Amino acid sequence: MKILAVLAWLVAIGTSPRITPLLAACYFALLVGVTILARLPVGAVLLRAAGVLPFSATFAVISIAAGDAARAEALIAKSYLSASAVLILAGTTPLPKLLRGLESLGVPRFFTLVVQFLYRYLFTISEQAQHMRMAALARGSQSRRGRRASPRFRAASGAVATLFARSQARAESIHGAMLARGFTGRMEPLAAPSPRAADALFLAVGVLAAAALRFLPGAVR
């Protein structure tokens, strides 16, 4: 449900022809309101969404240099607002529920399974990579200011190759373990997600707000 609301939001933002600062402020205020409702830390959310800004800022500068200033502010505003919306979605929905929502929208189940496993082992393997890095540092490979790049390059590629082999071995053993536990390729959810009235209300409000912000400026003008 939330996914649909966010989608409507994103579409509204994405298709707005011009974003005046006032309009952007309205979007922003609504987003902050939702953030507070969702009991997320507002400051952290705003900061995380700013991660998209370096990319947008570069293109904004380019656009201004090419004479298209309106597009520049549109770029920054749209990307920031969109990123914030997705961030709120991600911050309020645990991944399995998010994926189930996607499944109900038509995403094939195999694919969401892959994503779930990816997420599950993401931190495991990242930590393994960091362990390897620690071990290498402890054995005296300086990460900076080494005299020649080539041995460090080869060391890094060896590390990645080892990580690859270990990941594949780990994957095989996980596969075997799951088969031994009777995994048939489907993960049934514990509780079937049933759309509640609150969800429908949220969706309605979200879509209405997005539509209002999208179409009203055009109508008023």
Next chain:
Amino acid sequence: MEEGHYIRYSGWNSIAGRAGGTHLTIVLPWWPVHIPDGFLSAPVWLGLDLMAPPAVVLVARRAQREFEGARAPLLGVMGAFVFAAQMVNFPVGIGTSGHLLGGALLAITLGPAAACVVMTAILAIQAFVFQDGGILALGANTWNMAVVGVLAGYLPYRFWGGGKWRRVAVFSAAAISVMAAAVMALAELLASGIAMPRSIVGVSVALFVISAVLEGAITVAVVEGIERLSPRLIRPAAPERSWALTGLGVAAVVLASCGVLVASTNPDGIWRLAGQLGIAARATSLIRAPLADYHAGWLGASWAAKAAAGLAGLVLAGGVCLALGAAAGRKRGR
């Protein structure tokens, strides 16, 4: 809010990893990239959102039949591997270091079908969890990196990876994969009307070339490392090279890249060349049709779009030929 806490921790890690101590990363903000929301115009992202899922399904189904659900853990773990591998610093001297993108590596080791699915999963996670790339733009990003990137990373290896040209094949596979994905992204941005003066486009393409070379070198090194550890490479390349294919491939890549380079000096020549490429692209595959239509609508800065479409069209055509050849070979083999 355990979940949120985890997300924040890993997100920071990922960002820190990507900015890991190189001014190269800062200089390349639009390096083969995840396009955020708000950049692409409606026809572009909508069209690509419609094009991407069938393409993914096509690539996934065509090359590998046995995708039962039980293989999901394998693909998920390899996706996690790519994530971790992307954070590894590869120093290349003069204070810079590169990072692995991974599309070609995946294609060479897991095969194009698995690579496509894994890359798509990675892009989905990056979009939803790390907000690296927009949701509406997910179709575009998927097309760029999971379809075009994977195919472009696989085909050179498939055709020329046997025998003594193996290193070159791996290098070119990785390099072309990065170039194709990046040029497609650039084309989509241009086609969405983002004004970019020629000089900036030239600089971008130059940066893409640098990334491509880096990716090629890193991939070669990693592939050789894997081979030394355990020759797990699925899909050994074709034992005999077809010279016709080699010639065709080289000519195609040269033609398509000329479209990008020459455009900065002679727009008129490019219109003709791009027109030919565009028409050729239209003739080869139905999937290309939406993109070809866009080029009819845009005048002006769409030369890069056409060249990119030409390149992607060739990649797709190559993929179709490969699949047909594989199917024919299988029939003959039985």
